[in-house]
Amino acid sequence: MHKIITITLNPSIDKSTRVKAIMPEKKLRCEPPKFEPGGGGVNVSRAIKKLGGHSSAIYFAGGYSGEFFRSLLDLENISSIVVPIQEYTRENMIVVDESNNFQYRFGMPGPHVSEHEIERFFDLFNEIEGAEYVIASGSLPMGIKDSFFGRLAHLCHNKHAKLIVDTSGEPLRKAINEGVYMIKPNLGELSMLNGVDGLNDNDIVDAARNIIKRNGAEVIVVSMGPAGAVLVTANEVINSIAPTVHKKSTVGAGDTMLAGIVLALSQGLNWKEILHYGIAAGTATTMNEGTELCKKDDVERLFAYLKKYG
Numbered sequence: 001m002h003k004i005i006t007i008t009l010n011p012s013i014d015k016s017t018r019v020k021a022i023m024p025e026k027k028l029r030c031e032p033p034k035f036e037p038g039g040g041g042v043n044v045s046r047a048i049k050k051l052g053g054h055s056s057a058i059y060f061a062g063g064y065s066g067e068f069f070r071s072l073l074d075l076e077n078i079s080s081i082v083v084p085i086q087e088y089t090r091e092n093m094i095v096v097d098e099s100n101n102f103q104y105r106f107g108m109p110g111p112h113v114s115e116h117e118i119e120r121f122f123d124l125f126n127e128i129e130g131a132e133y134v135i136a137s138g139s140l141p142m143g144i145k146d147s148f149f150g151r152l153a154h155l156c157h158n159k160h161a162k163l164i165v166d167t168s169g170e171p172l173r174k175a176i177n178e179g180v181y182m183i184k185p186n187l188g189e190l191s192m193l194n195g196v197d198g199l200n201d202n203d204i205v206d207a208a209r210n211i212i213k214r215n216g217a218e219v220i221v222v223s224m225g226p227a228g229a230v231l232v233t234a235n236e237v238i239n240s241i242a243p244t245v246h247k248k249s250t251v252g253a254g255d256t257m258l259a260g261i262v263l264a265l266s267q268g269l270n271w272k273e274i275l276h277y278g279i280a281a282g283t284a285t286t287m288n289e290g291t292e293l294c295k296k297d298d299v300e301r302l303f304a305y306l307k308k309y310g
Contacts, residue, residue, distance in 0.1 A: 003130060003131060003132040003133065003266065004048065004053070004054070004055035004056070004131070004132070004133045004135070004262060004263075004266060005055065005056050005057075005058060005128060005131045005133070005134045005135070005161075006041035006042065006044045006045045006048075006055055006056070006057045006058070006134075006135045006136075006137065007041045007057075007058050007059070007125075007134065007135065007136040007137070007152070008039040008040055008041035008042045008057065008058075008059040008060075008137065008138055009059070009060060009113075009136075009138060009139070009140055009141055009144060009148070010039060010060075010090070010110040010138055010139045010140065010141040011037065011038065011039035011041075011042050011059045011060065011061065011069060011089060011090075011138075012037075012038045012039050012089065012090045012091060012092045012107075012108070012110075013035060013036075013037065013038065013065055013068060013069055013072070013089065013090070013091045013092070014035070014036045014037070014038035014091075014092050014093075014094060014251075014290075014291040015033045015034070015035055015091060015092065015093045015094070016033065016034045016036070016093070016094040016095075016096075016289075016290030016291050017030040017031050017032070017033040017034070017093075017094075017095055017096075018030070018031045018095070018096045018097075018098055019031070019095060019096070019097060019098065020098050020099065021097055021098065021099035022095070022097045022099075022102075022104065030095070034290060034291070034292075035068075035072060036072065036291045036292075037069050037072040037073050037076075037078075038092065038252070038291060039059065039138050040136075040137030040138025040139075040166060040167075040255055041057060041058075041059065041135055041136065041137045041138060041255075042057050042059060042073070042078075043137075043252045043255035043256065043259075043293065044135050044137055044255050044256075044258050044259045044262070045057040045078050045259075046073075046076060046078060046259075046293055047252070047255060047256040047259035047260070047281060047285070047293050047294060048259045048262070048263050049076060049077065049078060050293055050294055050295070050296055051259065051260065051263055051281065051294070051296055051299060052296065053259075053263045053266070054079070055078075055079070056079040056080070056081060056128075057073065057078055057079065057080055057081070058080075058081040058082075058083065058121070058124065058125065058128075059080070059081075059082065059083065060083045060084075060085045060089075060111070060113060060117065060121070060141070061082050061083070061084065061085065061089050062084060062085035062086055062087050062088055062089055062111060063087065063088030063089060064088070065088045065089040065090070065091055066082075066084075066085070066088065066089040068089075069089045070082060081124055081128075083117065083120055083121045083124060084117070084120070085111060085113055085114070085117045086111075086114065086117070087111030087112055087113075088111060089111065090108045090109065090110045090111065091108055092105070092106060092107050092108055093105075093106040094106070094249075094251060094290050094291055096289065096290070103249060103251075105251070109142070110139070110141035110142065111141055111142070112141065112142040112143045113141050113142065113143040113144050114143060115143075117143075118143070118144060118148075122151075122155070125152075125155065126155065128159075131159060131161045132161060132162060132266065133161065133162050133164060133181075133262055133265070133266060134152075134156050134161045134162070134163045134164065135164045135166070135258065135262055136149060136152060136163065136164070136165050136166070136167070136175075137165075137166040137167065137255060137258060138166070138167065139167065139168075140167070140171055146169075146170040146171045146173075146174050147174050148171065148174075149165055149167065149171050149172070149174055149175035149178075149180075150174040150175055150177060150178040151178075152175075153165075153175055153178035153179060153180050154178055156180075157178075157179070162181035162182070163175075163180045163181050163182075164180065164181055164182040164183070164184075164258070164262060165180050165182075165183050166183070166184045166254070166255075166258055168185075168189050168192075169189075169192070172185070172189060172192075172193065173192070173193060176193065176211060176214075176216030176217055177216070179215050179216060179217070180216070180217050180218075181217065181218050181219065182217060182218065182219040182220070182221065182261075183211075183216075183217045183219075183220055183221075184220075184221045184222075184223055184254070184257070184258055184261075185220070185222060185223070186222070186223050186224070186225075187199055187204070187222065187224065190204065190207050190208065190220075190222055191207070193207075193211060193216075194207045194210055194211070204222050204230055204232075205230070205232055205237050208220040208222060208230075208232035209232065209234070212232070212233070212234050213234075218233065218234070219231065219232070219233050220232045220233075221261060221275065221278070223254065223257065225242070226242055227241075227242065228240045228241040228242040228279060228310075229242070229257075229275060229278070229279055231271055231274070231275045233271065236271055238271050238272050238275050240272075240275050240276055240279055240306060240310040241279075241306070241309070241310050242279055242282075242283055243279075243280070243283050243302050243305055243306065245283055245286060245287050245302075246287065247286040247287065248286065248287060248288055248289045249285075249286065249288060249289055249290055249291070249292075250285075250286055251285075251290065251291045252285050252291060252292075252293050253282045253283070253285045253286050254282065255293075256281045256282050256284070256285040256293050256294050257278045257279060257281055257282030258278065259278075259281055260277045260278040260279075260280060260281030260282065260299065261274055261275070261277065261278035261281075263277070264277040264278065273307070276303055276306040276307055276310050277299075277303050279302075279306060279310070280299045280300075280302035280303040280305075280306055281294050281299050282294075283302055284298035284299045284302055
């Protein structure tokens with residue numbers, strides 16, 4: 001079993017295509033679509049693979065679309081642990097309008113997951129041995145309560161595995177109430193966790209440390225998009241810029257950033273290198289169209305830049 005496990009509760013088949021122009025009441029001729037497996041944790045596993053690492057992805061899947069989803073992951077040689085569900089795996093669509101290069105992202109609702117299927121997930125998770133890092137990323141589908149990540153955190157404590165949660169809203173709050181190893185909020189999410197309407201750059205460290213002092217998380221990486229990111233622990237604060245690149249799509253950038261962070265963490269790099277590698281991976285993904293994730297050569301080049309200038 002791989003020491004990195006990713007969890008995706010609401011995976012999707014991401015279909016991306018292009019049209020000459022988007023216009024109402026017209027039949028729009030699309031380019032041949034590209035199909036890729038998507039969803040937070042799955043994207044983390046796919047990015048880890050692209051970066052030369054290994055992980056196992058556990059996810060819900062159902063119906064003919066669930067079978068297709070599994071086959072897409074098999075093509076990328078991603079180790080899968082499938083939790084079968086009755087309803088179909090969702091499908092999303094990303095369309096680029098070539099007349100203005102605008103990207104339109106259509107996200108479909110996920111399936112309803114039953115109590116029995118949720119318990120099946122926990123049964124399978126309990127069978128996993130040797131996991132050092134568990135990354136739970138993405139939204140909750142219908143049927144899964146906000147307390148899910150809190151329960152998962154408790155199980156990870158028992159397994160002595162480091163849980164890294166990348167979600168939002170009440171599920172994120174429930175997770176830190178139980179205590180996790182790492183979270184990756186943006187400014188809005190960090191504000192929510194501190195019960196305030198908004199934070200400015202000068203408030204970030206204090207807000208993160210408030211959570212750390214409550215044992216909500218040991219490490220907090222605050223993502224600030226084009227402005228870079230800040231990594232905060234009980235004893236360290238590390239800031240890093242984001243390299244300026246020609247961006248084609250932001251789909252999957254946050255998941256790829258997390259993949260870079262976890263892979264660097266598992267390889268024993270220091271906190272500054274971990275943050276730089278994560279930002280390099282996330283930035284590299286924005287250089288590609290549609291739902292395509294990073295290219296390793298781009299990541300290594302951006303990582304070298306950040307080590308010099310970040």
